[in-house]
Amino acid sequence: MNRTRWLYPLSALLLLGAAPLDALARIKLTTLPVRERVEIQLDHPQLALVEEERIVPLVKGVNQVDFSWANTRIDPDTLVLRILPPPADQPLDAKVLSVSYPPNENALVWAVAASTSGAARVRISYVLGRLSKDFHYRAVADHDEKTLNLAQYLRVNNNANEAYDAAEFWAGVGDRFGKPLGLNETKEVQLGRFAAVPVRKTYTTHPVEFGYLDRAQDKLNVPMHYVFKNAGGELGKEPLPEGKARIFQEDGKGGTAFLGEDRGKFTPPDDELKLYLGLARDIAVRRTVDRNERQRIAGNLYRYDVTLKYEIENFKDAPVTLDIAESVRQIRDQIRGDSGRDPEWQLGDGSLRTPDPEKSDADKLLFHVDLPARAADGQAKKQIHTLRLNLNNEW
Amino acid sequence: MTPNLTVRFLLCLFGLLLPLALLARNVDLATVPTRSTVQLTIYNSEDLTLVRETRVVTFKQGVNPLQFSWANTLIDPTSVELKFREPKTGLEVLDTTFPHDKPQMLYWNVQSDANREATIEISYFTSGISWAADYVAIADAEEKTLRLESFVRVNNRSGEDYENAQVRLVVGTINLVEKIAELAKVPVGQVEELKREEYRDLRQKAARKMMAPAAPAPMVAMDMAAGAMQEMEAPKEIIKEGLSEYFIYTIEGTETVPNGWAKRLRSFEAVGLPMTVEYRYRPREYGDQLTRLYLLRNDTASKLGTTPLPDGMLRVFRANGRDALSYLATQNLKYVPIGDKIELNLGPDPAVVFELLKQKVYRDNLWFQIKGGNLYRKLGEEGFKLELDSQVAGWDEHTVYRQKIRNYTRKPIHVQIRREYPGDIVFRSRLNPTLHDFQTVQFETDIPAGDKAELDYEVIARLGYNQKQNRVELQAGEVSR
Numbered sequence: 057m058n059r060t061r062w063l064y065p066l067s068a069l070l071l072l073g074a075a076p077l078d079a080l081a082r083i084k085l086t087t088l089p090v091r092e093r094v095e096i097q098l099d100h101p102q103l104a105l106v107e108e109e110r111i112v113p114l115v116k117g118v119n120q121v122d123f124s125w126a127n128t129r130i131d132p133d134t135l136v137l138r139i140l141p142p143p144a145d146q147p148l149d150a151k152v153l154s155v156s157y158p159p160n161e162n163a164l165v166w167a168v169a170a171s172t173s174g175a176a177r178v179r180i181s182y183v184l185g186r187l188s189k190d191f192h193y194r195a196v197a198d199h200d201e202k203t204l205n206l207a208q209y210l211r212v213n214n215n216a217n218e219a220y221d222a223a224e225f226w227a228g229v230g231d232r233f234g235k236p237l238g239l240n241e242t243k244e245v246q247l248g249r250f251a252a253v254p255v256r257k258t259y260t261t262h263p264v265e266f267g268y269l270d271r272a273q274d275k276l277n278v279p280m281h282y283v284f285k286n287a288g289g290e291l292g293k294e295p296l297p298e299g300k301a302r303i304f305q306e307d308g309k310g311g312t313a314f315l316g317e318d319r320g321k322f323t324p325p326d327d328e329l330k331l332y333l334g335l336a337r338d339i340a341v342r343r344t345v346d347r348n349e350r351q352r353i354a355g356n357l358y359r360y361d362v363t364l365k366y367e368i369e370n371f372k373d374a375p376v377t378l379d380i381a382e383s384v385r386q387i388r389d390q391i392r393g394d395s396g397r398d399p400e401w402q403l404g405d406g407s408l409r410t411p412d413p414e415k416s417d418a419d420k421l422l423f424h425v426d427l428p429a430r431a432a433d434g435q436a437k438k439q440i441h442t443l444r445l446n447l448n449n450e451w
Numbered sequence: 452m453t454p455n456l457t458v459r460f461l462l463c464l465f466g467l468l469l470p471l472a473l474l475a476r477n478v479d480l481a482t483v484p485t486r487s488t489v490q491l492t493i494y495n496s497e498d499l500t501l502v503r504e505t506r507v508v509t510f511k512q513g514v515n516p517l518q519f520s521w522a523n524t525l526i527d528p529t530s531v532e533l534k535f536r537e538p539k540t541g542l543e544v545l546d547t548t549f550p551h552d553k554p555q556m557l558y559w560n561v562q563s564d565a566n567r568e569a570t571i572e573i574s575y576f577t578s579g580i581s582w583a584a585d586y587v588a589i590a591d592a593e594e595k596t597l598r599l600e601s602f603v604r605v606n607n608r609s610g611e612d613y614e615n616a617q618v619r620l621v622v623g624t625i626n627l628v629e630k631i632a633e634l635a636k637v638p639v640g641q642v643e644e645l646k647r648e649e650y651r652d653l654r655q656k657a658a659r660k661m662m663a664p665a666a667p668a669p670m671v672a673m674d675m676a677a678g679a680m681q682e683m684e685a686p687k688e689i690i691k692e693g694l695s696e697y698f699i700y701t702i703e704g705t706e707t708v709p710n711g712w713a714k715r716l717r718s719f720e721a722v723g724l725p726m727t728v729e730y731r732y733r734p735r736e737y738g739d740q741l742t743r744l745y746l747l748r749n750d751t752a753s754k755l756g757t758t759p760l761p762d763g764m765l766r767v768f769r770a771n772g773r774d775a776l777s778y779l780a781t782q783n784l785k786y787v788p789i790g791d792k793i794e795l796n797l798g799p800d801p802a803v804v805f806e807l808l809k810q811k812v813y814r815d816n817l818w819f820q821i822k823g824g825n826l827y828r829k830l831g832e833e834g835f836k837l838e839l840d841s842q843v844a845g846w847d848e849h850t851v852y853r854q855k856i857r858n859y860t861r862k863p864i865h866v867q868i869r870r871e872y873p874g875d876i877v878f879r880s881r882l883n884p885t886l887h888d889f890q891t892v893q894f895e896t897d898i899p900a901g902d903k904a905e906l907d908y909e910v911i912a913r914l915g916y917n918q919k920q921n922r923v924e925l926q927a928g929e930v931s932r
Binding site for chain 2: 097100107117118133156158169295325397419449
């Protein structure tokens with residue numbers, strides 16, 4: 057406790073001036089003003105700023121106030137001492153004259169001038185190393201996977217070798233809260249609770265991003281995600297910081313089943329957060345290049361007519377929507393090699409003709425395909441979809 | 452003076468002895484006149500400090516040997532000079548001897564025409580004393596004004612304690628031929644070998660003589676006795692004066708900086724400086740991110756402008772409205788002349804989302820080189836036939852972009868974007884852009900609180916045979932859909 061020490065000599069010797077050599081004296085009388093209040097700001101992405109308030113008795117004249125620390129990683133260059141305005145009935149004008157840094161010590165000495173004897177309320181702030189934070193989430197989807205309850209937790213890891221009996225924390229998001237934080241302690245608090253957040257369960261194929269389940273059979277991986285928007289209700293007011301999410305689903309019997317965990321990325325308001333749930337094994341998607349023809353325009357200039365074919369089977373008992381994503385550049389590179397140029401393309405008359413405008417761009421195409429549940433006889437109906445692309449001006 | 456004083460000054464009483472004879476003696480008697488005053492002039496651009504100290508010495512009529520030694524310090528032995536301040540006449544240095552067996556020592560033979568007390572001034576250069584500026588900037592909760600505190604920090608690693616010294620700090624760069632710290636380690640004889648003509652010129656002219664007119668006339672040690680403390684002591688003023696290309700900060704009164712210690716004093720404090728907040732995308736300067744900046748100027752309109760701001764670390768905080776601070780950033784502030792702008796880089800703001808979407812790519816204006824010769828034909832032009840033995844030699848590549856910016860802060864923001872396009876480029880948009888330089892486009896927008904902006908533009912790169920220029924041409928027009 058109190059490894060960060062305030063020492064200030066009460067001796068009248070202090071009145072003789074603020075010569076730093078006094079700090080070297082072997083015999084000195086010191087008192088230790090206790091912390092009145094501590095705030096720990098964790099809003100900076102990497103650093104923790106600690107702010108302490110202490111009441112320091114000063115005598116009229118120049119006072120020497122020592123601040124020293126051991127075994128903690130205080131960044132001495134970030135130390136700021138602010139003397140708070142005194143109460144109106146106890147006017148005490150105090151000013152910092154200088155700061156001295158003794159050699160080979162984790163310490164500094166403030167020379168503080170006081171207009172009269174009395175107690176000054178001071179605030180000192182410093183960046184403290186090894187005091188870190190991270191965020192965690194717990195997402196519990198309802199039984200039919202239409203909504204989920206999201207809880208957001210802050211974990212403060214104190215490896216700074218300093219204890220704080222009572223500190224007020226702020227993590228940049230959520231509300232401020234007060235907690236004690238002991239030596240080498242990790243404190244976890246719930247910052248936010250977002251109930252009944254609308255969620256979509258997605259099944260997605262993307263050869264570049266998610267790859268193949270079985271390359272020889274042209275079978276694509278079909279990962280599942282819970283996707284929800286940081287918007288609506290209590291959400292959308294602040295970004296959701298990056299953090300690990302544990303995902304559960306209500307089992308309909310009053311309990312929950314653990315579905316897995318994923319690292320959620322930093323999600324600004326109005327953006328979607330995707331949590332990976334694993335691979336769907338009951339949806340089979342075979343992707344083949346069904347057609348690849350080139351037509352010479354002139355010299356070495358060609359147009360390519362490419363058709364991708366998707367054979368899709370849904371073995372699930374419920375209808376689902378499959379998201380088919382493609383990178384046009386990857387298709388072009390696959391059929392004719394990389395030219396180093398962005399592909400210039402047009403959609404042809406395949407069955408996939410209307411990409412999602414919000415999620416498609418010059419390279420990425422995303423289509424939503426509705427798949428019915430398997431039939432009553434247990435047979436899954438195979439659906440065939442085609443994506444036809446004209447790749448123009450290739451050489 | 453501290454007991455472990457390392458700069459020694461000895462007045463030898465054996466005036467009858469010749470200096471060389473004195474060196475050979477084994478039994479000596481010496482007095483040690485103490486420093487009366489000391490002045491340090493510290494350069495921050497070089498590891499260089501000019502020390503001028505005065506001592507009171509009693510001379511007898513005739514020749515008086517003086518010994519000056521500086522064991523375990525970093526004094527440049529070639530720079531030591533002796534002058535007589537009071538009286539100015541009647542005293543003369545006959546010669547200076549650097550004994551071969553004691554590298555950090557010299558002897559002067561001083562001729563005095565009478566028995567008298569005299570004030571002498573010894574000046575020399577030392578290394579190991581440095582100073583640096585640093586700053587603390589605290590923005591108010593609304594980010595309308597800034598409180599800027601500037602500090603100077605003097606660091607003494609010279610091996611010598613300097614007590615009650617007048618401290619002067621030089622802002623600006625000077626040229627030196629050798630490093631003092633290196634000179635301090637070699638015997639004088641070898642330093643002479645290193646010496647070049649401009650060496651002495653630079654030392655003398657750039658530092659010692661330059662400082663002379665700015666030196667305050669009285670160099671009287673200020674003793675801070677306890678009884679003198681009637682009024683509350685105020686933070687020391689740091690007087691700033693311009694001189695030629697330099698600025699000299701003189702710390703009021705005297706300071707004691709023992710060896711190994713550092714001392715930090717406030718240079719100035721300015722409160723309520725008006726500032727603006729700007730968001731900038733300038734990848735060459737700030738990396739590939741939208742960066743938030745506090746902007747102000749070192750001028751009177753910004754309640755500054757009395758002194759240049761020397762290089763130094765600047766730490767930026769923001770008051771959170773509850774008496775506490777938030778730490779925003781640390782940056783190395785480069786020297787800011789009077790009147791110049793001050794830009795505090797706070798890094799990216801998570802409350803502002805900055806995305807660039809590539810929406811469409813297409814090519815046109817295709818030119819062919821026919822049969823590898825000098826004949827070029829444009830695709831689609833009259834008479835152009837499908838030549839098998841021709842190659843695409845030139846084309847225009849159109850890329851349509853949408854710059855999306857979402858402002859989740861509680862304030863309207865101003866965003867400035869610079870993008871660099873090497874080559875022969877047409878930049879087509881309705882964004883009223885300007886050219887920052889021949890290949891850099893700049894455009895700006897204001898986004899209300901909680902709102903977003905979508906800025907569309909098309910970049911047309913004329914490539915291969917089509918490239919005739921190396922510059923960006925701005926064109927007002929709609930982008931392709």
